[in-house]
Amino acid sequence: MKYEKIQAPKGVSEYAPPLSAAFEWVRESLIAPAKLAGYQLMELPVFEDTALFSRGVGESTDVVSKEMYTFEDRGGRSITLRPEGTAGVMRAVIEKGLDRGQLPLKVWYSGQFFRAERPQAGRYRQFYQVGIEAIGLDDPAIDAEVIAIADQGFKSLGLRNYRLEITSLGDAKSRAAHRVDLLKYIEKVDLDEPTRARAAINPLRLFDDKRPEMKAAMQDAPLLLDYLSAESLANFNQVKKYLDLLGIKYIVNPRMVRGLDYYTGTTFEFIHEDLGAQSGIGGGGRYDGLMEILGGQSLSGIGFGLGVDRALLAAQAEGVISEDQFTSDLFIIPLGEEQKSVALTLATTLRNAGIRTEIAFGDRALKAAMKAADKSGSSYVVIIGEDEVASGVVELKRMSDGSLTSVKISELQKALAGAL
RNA sequence: GUGGGCGUAGCUCAGCUGGUAGAGCACUCGGUUGUGGUCCGAGAUGUCGCGGGUUCGAGCCCCGUCGCUCACCCCA
Known part of the structure; x- marks a missing residue:
């Protein structure tokens, strides 16, 4: 289909x-x-x-x-x-x-x-x-x-x-006075049919015509500003x-x-x-x-x-468009089903604290997940696997220089708040 | 409403005088066990806008149609 x-x-x-x-x-x-x-x-x-x-x-x-x-x-x-x-x-x-x-x-x-x-x-x-x-x-x-x-x-x-x-x-008085003289002026100008129709409805419109011959024709037309x-x-x-x-x-x-x-x-x-x-x-x-x-x-x-x-x-x-797109503070890469649950709850906690947090979804290879983290422009990355869940400690990676720091998951929020 | 230009992979485009399609970027996977950016390798992707016609054969020619685009007009 x-x-x-x-x-x-x-x-x-x-x-x-x-x-x-x-x-x-x-x-x-x-x-x-x-x-x-x-x-x-x-x-x-x-x-x-x-x-x-x-x-x-x-x-x-x-x-x-x-x-x-x-x-x-x-x-x-x-x-x-x-x-x-x-x-x-x-x-x-x-x-x-x-x-x-x-x-x-x-x-x-x-x-x-x-x-x-x-x-x-x-x-x-x-x-x-x-x-x-x-x-x-x-x-x-x-x-x-x-x-x-x-x-x-x-x-x-x-x-x-x-x-x-x-x-x-x-x-209103100004416009009425001007209109009389403008119409008188337009009578002497040679106009095609659509233009004449437009003039009949609102003669001021002729001032806006971009055609050179019309601009020339309106050169000496009376101006409303002189009738105020x-x-x-x-x-x-x-x-x-x-x-x-x-x-x-x-x-x-x-x-x-x-x-x-x-x-x-x-x-x-x-x-x-x-x-x-x-x-x-x-x-x-x-x-x-x-x-x-x-x-x-x-x-x-x-x-x-x-x-x-x-x-x-x-x-x-x-060229004055500012290029800054959304970039997150932390990118969480969970490895495995159970770890996804941990990642989801952790992300919610961190977001509530105002930390911009993204998660790598799907079961992609770690290398691919890291690439995604890199593309997202995230400042930090943590990987959550079985070991991390068991120990309660993650390696917080700073993307700018690749440095790793051990941080307790429970203290991640504090660590990030201080680092950002 | 009137006129010009254009419609080929997600994007930017190439495709010689008609012989059933390519590049770069992006994407996916890999370069030995869980750490990105560079590099190398492999891979996926198109009813060539759509419908007719001419032809042995059309992405290339003709007609129509839809869309995009630029100008007139109008206005933000």
Whole structure:
């Protein structure tokens, strides 16, 4: 009987040893600064009511219009695998009334997200993000803190070849004024049909077109940054001032476009230089109307999402991955059935004392077991045979120099604790 | 969704103008009784992604299909 192999679904990212250790390191490092700043965990479902995203993220976005994994569950409800994190956080905040307490509410999340795109370097159908949201206070100092936390995450990985781009999308008045002039400008540009359709939904998208002829055509287009209301401009300037104070370098990019409709005010992106086409390793911004749209009170918020997969790719590209895999302190080699029982109980005792202990399983030749011990990178090895069980004494071998020391089994824990 | 490249042992790949498969690494065992790293020897492993076609004969040619990959697009 021969069964066909089953493959992973197209375009998913997954991490097995030895890479998984680096993945875990990247994920934990990216979110560590947020924990230090008092952000608290929000653990949310990976699927939500489809309406949450179509309404929250925006019907006009590519993410919602053609990249969602949407299906009907057994109760006939329309369900969607979450394509991003912010909408879900808002839903939970509203549902649990967390916005009724002291503000800002500061939370973080980590997990997988889903987008049905054509896979590519650094672009997956299931990918990992960590993110934070600071909800309920519109203060440029929080904007700066959120950006600083993201930046610190990348810095703690040892990343250097990335840049931070920021801009402001202003308030509603600013955007309305700009839109009028931008549409007027676009009318004079010769566009193909898909591009024209995109422009009709959100004219800002044209700034993001990578084709040289489009870049040239948009060269003299009016910039939103020049249309900011006095209030928005002052706010943006204050954010920049704080970033300067923190010594965080940034480039103001007035042509930056974010893919999700809810962004307003301060928006930012982290771009890595060594990555290929999918170079965005993180991004975020302020979202003034989101909470209200989702049926909550009218509160502003700001947050970011950082791409764990891409940050890992970036760390590899820069050669800053730390190679340390798990290595045990002690490797026990039992010889014979009875000795296995001794090894198992001994290992349990030692592990409870915090000593990383592995056992050679199977009935392999001693030479093979020693090889396995060597490969495991274990610091010490003991062999437990009949003699050792009888005498209660083992030879503790230090792998670095091969030296042997006689130690009572009952005192192994103490001996190791002192030696390690 | 559109286009380019690629699919041969666990991994990285070789395979000349078509004659039914190899290397290195890894793995297993051994080099005399219970002690690893080096060295030496031996061994196991593939329906050559899958399905058709052309041919006396296909890993090599043709078609289809699936997958991977890169770019457009989009974004983390």
